[in-house]
Amino acid sequence: MNERKRQVLLTAQRLFINKGFSTTSVQDILDESRISKGTFYNYFSSKNECLIAILEHARNEASVRRRELLIGQDLSDKNILIEQISIRMHVNREQNLLPIYEAVFHSGDDDLKTFIKNMFLAEFSWLSKRLVDVYGKEVAPHAADCAVMFFGMMQQLLHVWSAVSKEEIDTSKLVSFVMRKIDSIISGMIDANDIFLHEDVFHKLNSDQGEEMETKAQLLERLTGFLELLGEETRPAAKQYVQFLLDELRTECPRVFVLESVVRSFREAFVGLSHEPEAHELAYKVWSYVDSKG
Amino acid sequence: MNERKRQVLLTAQRLFINKGFSTTSVQDILDESRISKGTFYNYFSSKNECLIAILEHARNEASVRRRELLIGQDLSDKNILIEQISIRMHVNREQNLLPIYEAVFHSGDDDLKTFIKNMFLAEFSWLSKRLVDVYGKEVAPHAADCAVMFFGMMQQLLHVWSAVSKEEIDTSKLVSFVMRKIDSIISGMIDANDIFLHEDVFHKLNSDQGEEMETKAQLLERLTGFLELLGEETRPAAKQYVQFLLDELRTECPRVFVLESVVRSFREAFVGLSHEPEAHELAYKVWSYVDSKG
């Protein structure tokens, strides 16, 4: 992705946050980022596509940080899950995306609608899986219900809070509060075999919606391309992570725990550097690949 | 309210349901209801005001039916509460209002935003009170949390259901399901004194947002006006309810239980008649008055 395009994206994001999506005109973006109309529509095929790019970036951001939290940790640690959920909330709040999600969910554009829908369903699917990790496999039949209710409670409490209170909300307090409610709910559901949604509501989504997975070859190609991109001014310490990832991935059976550790260090090494965005993007790709294998 | 205006309102509602609010243009409404632009803007000062009129009508509809359900019943009967909640869901579904609420909640128009916001907060406030009715006054400190979570769970489950399933949702099954979750949650909250929202988050709303209450004199005036409006073709049986309500209200201390019964019969007597809308409106006013006194 072009550097200028990224600037435009950031400007658009800032405007959407401050003024709202529908009330921000394309002209506003043009004025603010000092580009011409032609350039904008060269970058994005429409205002909606521009928004989608922003949302995708936020999703990847949250995704990477969530995965890094799990490195070397116990999957069943409830506090880790709380932190992971808080991360999404933080990203959403920092970027003020929640209103955008909802404002756009019922908009006229079908692409935009299905994009947001899939985003939400993917989130539910993820939380379902994690709830089984934490509470054990006997909650599997109820995981979908619980995941959906979790988000429902959280989102609605958040709405009311911001509608009636001026104070900044305490994110982890909210997440912990809702998690305790799930604690209370779960045993009763299991005892009474109380189910509303089918257990496998999200299975179909995982297969057809999942962003196109890259092949190992494509991933290696991206990494080598990135390595060549790095000039002499980049610290060798930063470069060596890329080289290591390449070597490890090329082995017959790459060690997952090693990849996990190194990809995090790799991303962190590029924070603040000029190629941070590309590094982040790559980290996301590697994580996706690792997840698909493990 | 003019008869023609009501027709326009119904047409607009149908279009909003079928095409969505933002994607329905004023021109669409004009074409469909065969009126001119001038007439439309004579009826409504804007497209948003037109929507507000629709939403207000739906709210009154649900409100009247809910109150009627309570006549002669035990306030603490949980099944009645379930029915009452189902009513709102039915009205919303019949009129497909949920998407409209959400689509509009983050729109640019401030009037519209605060209208919807107040509508939701009034709903939370109502449910808080009813939860105390049902579960006892010791849940009062947690009623706001529970009410908000109730709606959060319900709404999110509804979203997912309609996103992944073609079948029509079983409303009372959903409401009962969520109510059972509240059952599970409440005792734990009381034991641990677990609170997120303040108990009185909604109190402020009730005072300043509450639609302008009519004085007794205004109410009597409306009733007499309605009585005069009724021509000779109206059945005396229908008229006598109005006369009775007038007499009872004029007494020093109107008996609430009598008003409750009669106002329901009054409304039912006009179902299908030409003055049904006005009768419904009046029933709503009387209910509001009764509630404010009782």
Added chain:
DNA sequence: CATTTTTTGGACTATCGGTATAATATATTC
């Protein structure tokens, strides 16, 4: 320097919500 790619800026289209108005139709009143 020559070629290719990107960027520019403005003209243009169609639609939107909303305003203004003058002419016409429908009620109401005397």
Added chain:
DNA sequence: GAATATATTATACCGATAGTCCAAAAAATG
């Protein structure tokens, strides 16, 4: 029934919107 008041119509108009198109200028590339 005539006079008056009110409601409705049709249409032109406004400013703002998202998006298209294109020729010229600028910048990057070999």
